[in-house]
Amino acid sequence: MENTPIIQQGRCTCGQSSFSVDGTPLIRFICHCRICQDLYQKPFADVVIFPEKAVKLQTTESVEFKKFRAPPAVNRGICKSCKKPVLGLMSVAPFTRFAFVPAMNLADLTQLPEAVGHVFYHRHVQEMYDGLPKVSGYVSSQLFLSQKIFKSLIQYNFSA
Ligand SMILES: [Zn+2]
Numbered sequence: 001m002e003n004t005p006i007i008q009q010g011r012c013t014c015g016q017s018s019f020s021v022d023g024t025p026l027i028r029f030i031c032h033c034r035i036c037q038d039l040y041q042k043p044f045a046d047v048v049i050f051p052e053k054a055v056k057l058q059t060t061e062s063v064e065f066k067k068f069r070a071p072p073a074v075n076r077g078i079c080k081s082c083k084k085p086v087l088g089l090m091s092v093a094p095f096t097r098f099a100f101v102p103a104m105n106l107a108d109l110t111q112l113p114e115a116v117g118h119v120f121y122h123r124h125v126q127e128m129y130d131g132l133p134k135v136s137g138y139v140s141s142q143l144f145l146s147q148k149i150f151k152s153l154i155q156y157n158f159s160a
């Protein structure tokens with residue numbers, strides 16, 4: 001299925017922190033890592049990756065950015081009010097930056113592509129039965145995501 005451009009408003013759980021999305025999502029994936037489990041207070045995170053330029057924070061003063069792992073790590077924006085993730089940013093090369101948007105923060109999930117699979121599944125606390133690929137191990141999970149992102153970048157002729 002083709003990923004289609006999305007124009008939407010997004011917000012954190014409490015609504016204090018908001019952002020806009022205008023662009024084509026690269027991939028959507030389900031993350032079972034410990035950091036996501038802790039931050040979301042859920043068994044897993046449903047995340048959509050966009051080119052960074054497609055996403056704009058509208059309330060920077062209510063968002064605090066933190067890295068929870070040594071580079072290359074996602075710089076995670078947490079709402080100061082509800083302490084839940086707003087969106088994350090990551091540089092993979094000098095001119096290639098991605099935004100990681102929690103699907104639950106978007107208004108309309110019907111526009112989103114299907115997830116490519118489950119990653120960091122060795123940390124899973126809830127069994128998944130959706131038929132999507134399940135990838136265990138830190139390196140394997142990173143590699144799986146990189147390959148999917150790269151494929152998408154080529155398909156949508158991404159330029160920074
Ligand atoms: Zn995670």
Ligand SMILES: [Zn+2]
Pocket residue numbers: 012013014015016017079080081082083084
């Ligand atoms: Zn909030």
